[in-house]
Amino acid sequence: MSEGIGARVLRKEDKRFITGKGRYTDDIIEPNQAYAAFVRSPHAHAKVNGIDASAALAMDGVVDVLNGHQLTGDGIGNIICGWGVTSKDGTPMNMGAWSALATDTVRYVGDAVAVVIADSKEIAKLAAESVVVDYETLPVVVGSVEALADGAPQIHENAPGNLIFDWEIGNKEPTDAALASAEHIVEMDIVNNRLAPNPMEPRSAIATFNESEDHYTLYTTSQNPHVARLVLSAFYNVAPEHKLRVIAPDVGGGFGSKIYIYPEEITCLWASMKTNRSVKWTSDRTEAFLTDAHGRDHVTHATMGLDKNHKIVGLKVNTKANLGAYMSLFSSATPTYLYATLLSGQYNIENVYADVQGVYTNTVPVDAYRGAGRPEASFVMERMMETAARQLGVDPAELRLKNFVKEFPHQTPVIMAYDSGDFAANQKQAMDAADYKGFEKRRAEAAKRGKLRGIGFSNYIEACGIAPSAAVGSLGAGVGLWESAEVRVNPVGTIEILTGSHSHGQGHETTFTQIVAERFGLPTENISIVHGDTDKVQFGMGTYGSRSGAVGMSAIVKAMDKVEAKVKKIGAHVLEASEDDIIIEDGAVKVKGTDKQMLWHEVGLAAYTAHNIPEGMEPGLKESAFYDPSNFTFPAGCYICEVEVDPETGVTKIIQFTASDDFGTIINPMIVEGQVHGGLAQGIGQAMFEGVVYDPDGQQLSASYMDYCMPRADDVPMYQVMHQSTECPGNPLGMKGCGEAGAIGSPPAVINAITDAIGNNNLNMPATPSAVWAALQEASKQAAE
Amino acid sequence: MTKITMTVNGKAASADVSDNTLLVEYIREHLRLTGTHVGCDTSQCGACVVHVNGQAMKSCTMLAAAAEGAEVTTVEGLAASKDDLHPMQLAFKENHGLQCGFCTPGMIMTATDMVKRYQEAGKELTEDAIRHELEGNICRCTGYHNIVKSIQDGASKMTTA
Ligand code: FES
Numbered sequence A: 001m002s003e004g005i006g007a008r009v010l011r012k013e014d015k016r017f018i019t020g021k022g023r024y025t026d027d028i029i030e031p032n033q034a035y036a037a038f039v040r041s042p043h044a045h046a047k048v049n050g051i052d053a054s055a056a057l058a059m060d061g062v063v064d065v066l067n068g069h070q071l072t073g074d075g076i077g078n079i080i081c082g083w084g085v086t087s088k089d090g091t092p093m094n095m096g097a098w099s100a101l102a103t104d105t106v107r108y109v110g111d112a113v114a115v116v117i118a119d120s121k122e123i124a125k126l127a128a129e130s131v132v133v134d135y136e137t138l139p140v141v142v143g144s145v146e147a148l149a150d151g152a153p154q155i156h157e158n159a160p161g162n163l164i165f166d167w168e169i170g171n172k173e174p175t176d177a178a179l180a181s182a183e184h185i186v187e188m189d190i191v192n193n194r195l196a197p198n199p200m201e202p203r204s205a206i207a208t209f210n211e212s213e214d215h216y217t218l219y220t221t222s223q224n225p226h227v228a229r230l231v232l233s234a235f236y237n238v239a240p241e242h243k244l245r246v247i248a249p250d251v252g253g254g255f256g257s258k259i260y261i262y263p264e265e266i267t268c269l270w271a272s273m274k275t276n277r278s279v280k281w282t283s284d285r286t287e288a289f290l291t292d293a294h295g296r297d298h299v300t301h302a303t304m305g306l307d308k309n310h311k312i313v314g315l316k317v318n319t320k321a322n323l324g325a326y327m328s329l330f331s332s333a334t335p336t337y338l339y340a341t342l343l344s345g346q347y348n349i350e351n352v353y354a355d356v357q358g359v360y361t362n363t364v365p366v367d368a369y370r371g372a373g374r375p376e377a378s379f380v381m382e383r384m385m386e387t388a389a390r391q392l393g394v395d396p397a398e399l400r401l402k403n404f405v406k407e408f409p410h411q412t413p414v415i416m417a418y419d420s421g422d423f424a425a426n427q428k429q430a431m432d433a434a435d436y437k438g439f440e441k442r443r444a445e446a447a448k449r450g451k452l453r454g455i456g457f458s459n460y461i462e463a464c465g466i467a468p469s470a471a472v473g474s475l476g477a478g479v480g481l482w483e484s485a486e487v488r489v490n491p492v493g494t495i496e497i498l499t500g501s502h503s504h505g506q507g508h509e510t511t512f513t514q515i516v517a518e519r520f521g522l523p524t525e526n527i528s529i530v531h532g533d534t535d536k537v538q539f540g541m542g543t544y545g546s547r548s549g550a551v552g553m554s555a556i557v558k559a560m561d562k563v564e565a566k567v568k569k570i571g572a573h574v575l576e577a578s579e580d581d582i583i584i585e586d587g588a589v590k591v592k593g594t595d596k597q598m599l600w601h602e603v604g605l606a607a608y609t610a611h612n613i614p615e616g617m618e619p620g621l622k623e624s625a626f627y628d629p630s631n632f633t634f635p636a637g638c639y640i641c642e643v644e645v646d647p648e649t650g651v652t653k654i655i656q657f658t659a660s661d662d663f664g665t666i667i668n669p670m671i672v673e674g675q676v677h678g679g680l681a682q683g684i685g686q687a688m689f690e691g692v693v694y695d696p697d698g699q700q701l702s703a704s705y706m707d708y709c710m711p712r713a714d715d716v717p718m719y720q721v722m723h724q725s726t727e728c729p730g731n732p733l734g735m736k737g738c739g740e741a742g743a744i745g746s747p748p749a750v751i752n753a754i755t756d757a758i759g760n761n762n763l764n765m766p767a768t769p770s771a772v773w774a775a776l777q778e779a780s781k782q783a784a785e
Numbered sequence B: 001m002t003k004i005t006m007t008v009n010g011k012a013a014s015a016d017v018s019d020n021t022l023l024v025e026y027i028r029e030h031l032r033l034t035g036t037h038v039g040c041d042t043s044q045c046g047a048c049v050v051h052v053n054g055q056a057m058k059s060c061t062m063l064a065a066a067a068e069g070a071e072v073t074t075v076e077g078l079a080a081s082k083d084d085l086h087p088m089q090l091a092f093k094e095n096h097g098l099q100c101g102f103c104t105p106g107m108i109m110t111a112t113d114m115v116k117r118y119q120e121a122g123k124e125l126t127e128d129a130i131r132h133e134l135e136g137n138i139c140r141c142t143g144y145h146n147i148v149k150s151i152q153d154g155a156s157k158m159t160t161a
């Protein structure tokens, strides 16, 4: 079947995007629409003594100016964190209050204190500038280490010393003992730089309150509109669920940053009720830097022990995770259960222990960004492996090979039970494709041209397809992480698939139809995908953590199982055959071994006319299913990066980037490769270009594209992307997920390559030309000494 | 307020706009041609690229009034007819040159201009040249790999078209 599983089907969604007919939130205009502009704190930490909006209110076209006291007074709830983390001593995390509009204290630059609603965007912005806020500035702290120091400014009253949690995982004493008796010790300080997610479409919301029906509609840039509705209703008290419709239309990228329900959406809904107008807000890029949840920002100390045969005997990790000024929705899970559970990497390590301190600072809240915890884990592990190989004077590939997990299932000391994989096979595939054997020759040739050539590995593993609801519930999650699907076969035989997953670039409209086409032998043009609207789809958990394939499509498979069972019953009845002899292929229901058949649309019609269906059968052909995964899935792979550094300037060029991934079953290789390409560019961006920078006063110095270096076309190479897969035993399609791998695996490969080239292992991300140049100077100084 | 008149996608358009209305605002909000996007506020991302008198322009850097009398083409007007795709649009589809689609209109408008300039000058549009020419267009989804391939393919389709 040319459009089924494994086919490079061109995307159904493309036509509207290439012709300019996509429908993003900001493209939508409601009648009677007003515009919101937020009054934001210019200070990173201050008391708010008063707000004078009289000048703004006097302006022509200003509808209202609303503040945090009014918002909390109307019973709008504080913003929640969806995952409770328990500290070592058994106490729950210390979470400070976060109101959508700050009342008494602002805690980061960009924290909103009021909102202006006006007839036009220009008037709203002008009026917001005229609102006078009486701030009394307070001392500021921006780094996690500084925030934990004695005497640091206190950010939330109920988080003494700015410590949100002090959490641990693994086996402490055995790990200490293993390290104490290890033959070789590798020890490193590792920083994972803070990133701004930067989907190209800025966040946007339009809220409409319909007074006569007491009903709200919200169009918003969301990766999970159903979760948004649940949270807006159950926790923020905007409206009960049946009085609130959330629609996420075309969404221009998310990368995690559009999972969360932000102050702006809450405020627009509430303001719409207050003003009886539709209220629209669209972020500009600077506002996005100031308010979209950031990613990463870890400071880590790691110690690894190896025996005389170079087998790893223990790994101990301490991480200080900067969570910003407030706890965002998954902020507590990202540096704990999504991070430290992957610290065993692809390796068989008996003893692993990690402790993580979550810390408040006067910065933008930090949460999951493409990879969410797993890039940080793979960066620690793969920098440690490369460093160990250098320290021991052995080939980094050999050292990895020696320590790989080779038997499955494999239980690590940090919760995860790896179900499948063949790490050596991925490594071999990548090494062959990258011509690892020929590298020294290339290095020598580059040296003749005055260039420093280096090569670096990264053998990542991640956990995705999150995840078994009972398991995550026992670890502190506030929600279950299943997915839903409904398969509607229409009377004419066309099919609509309703899914709780949400596509914002991943191509679900294509991939999801392929599994249906495969199953029933139908052309993909007869199948369409419905998603992103809480009035159409009953419920769903949305798209993040590479879960739409392994979890979302599994739910579709379950619903298709039920459809198939009913179709076979109808077929057997109409064709007067035994159900066991009925097969479905090429768009027809056939009796095995005969030429008796019903075409697919005839089955649909039979089900809906109900003139001739088995006695007692309900008419119609529509089935739904909820799928709860039985385990995480474990995509893994080997990435090899080869770079050339110009020692005069520190400018680094990626000569070749090779990726061999194990994603399990692949439905559409074209789309999967695209996901890897994008992830690689983001990972290369983290390694070489990107970094959010704060000054000591908490001002973000990198809040525009002039200052925050996004990877451009001439910063990245053509990638060599390939697959070497083992089937995932945990779900019906054997899928593992592919959305985040590129961003998880690539940063260590790049840094391992650059440090190999320059002969100095002391290099932080982003490895900009000036950082590389400085590291080179340091290396030559050390060599001279 | 200024009265402006221009041709957009082959049709005459005129309106009274305030003096500081940007071309992109005029296109998106007055003409409701929402294929042209806004991705930044510092003229860096290229999501807003349109053609003004045949040349690629960032419509966020230009006042609507400055386009007085101009011929403006947006992504909606690129194809020869409603049922057609421009060869570059087709190339983006066939090479999976887009994911979320937000940067795509700007990429396609930049790409068609780039190919036209190189072909008119008889210069070869190499991979390096394409990457260099894309300096003003940011994509967060594709890692550029398939955008470069799309433009290479679009360039050959435009020669043969
Ligand atoms: S919106 Fe014009 S360059 Fe970004």
Ligand code: FES
Pocket: A200, A252, A253, A505, B097, B098, B099, B100, B101, B102, B103, B104, B138, B139, B140, B141, B142
């Ligand atoms: S396709 Fe999403 S930004 Fe380019």
